[in-house]
Amino acid sequence: MPLQTKTLSAAPDALAPDGSEVRLLAALAGGSFAHFTLSPGQVSAPVSHRTVEEIWYVVAGEGEVWRKLRDEEIVTPVSPGVALTIPLGTHFQFRAGAEGLAFVAATMPPWPGAEEAFPVAGRWKTG
Numbered sequence: 001m002p003l004q005t006k007t008l009s010a011a012p013d014a015l016a017p018d019g020s021e022v023r024l025l026a027a028l029a030g031g032s033f034a035h036f037t038l039s040p041g042q043v044s045a046p047v048s049h050r051t052v053e054e055i056w057y058v059v060a061g062e063g064e065v066w067r068k069l070r071d072e073e074i075v076t077p078v079s080p081g082v083a084l085t086i087p088l089g090t091h092f093q094f095r096a097g098a099e100g101l102a103f104v105a106a107t108m109p110p111w112p113g114a115e116e117a118f119p120v121a122g123r124w125k126t127g
Contacts, residue, residue, distance in 0.1 A: 004026045004027070008023055008035055009023050016036065017047055017114055018044040018046075018047050018093070018117065019045050021037045022035070030108060030110075031108040031109060031110055032106070032110035033105070033106050035059075036104070036105060037101065037102045038061075038063070038095070038096040039096060039100050040097070040099060041095075041097075042096050043094075043095040043096075043125070044093050044126070045119060046092065046119065046120050046121065046123070047092065047118060048092070048120045049116055049117055050117075051109070051116060052088070052107050052108060052110075052116060053107075053108055054106060054107050055084075055085055055086075056084050056085075056103045056105045057082075057083045057103055058078045058079060058081065058082045059104060060080060060099070060102040061080075061101040062097040063095050063096040063097045063101040064077055064078065065078055067084070067090050068091040078094075078101070
């Protein structure tokens with residue numbers, strides 16, 4: 001893959017299957033990197049991934065992330081400086097606080113497309 005440089009765009013490149021806005025940053029053969037935002041008070045749709053896993057790092061706002069992997073289930077308060085993992089097979093959902101929520105995420109391997117995520121039963125009601 002060629003060398004890449006990109007500045008964060010003002011407008012989202014896509015809407016993720018969970019409902020968050022996605023701004024694509026960079027990708028290599030082994031992974032991709034993107035910026036995600038969720039508006040104030042918004043709750044994402046609960047999903048799981050078929051083939052990818054992720055590492056998230058919160059850059060702005062605050063909220064909570066629910067994750068469930070087999071017998072382990074946790075709700076993590078998040079704010080700038082918090083990093084967390086979404087291992088393959090994890091069911092997850094997140095919600096933004098009063099200021100919204102923004103995080104960057106590395107996806108490994110690179111995000112293959114919208115069919116990657118599938119709906120699961122979540123912790124919070126959406127809509």
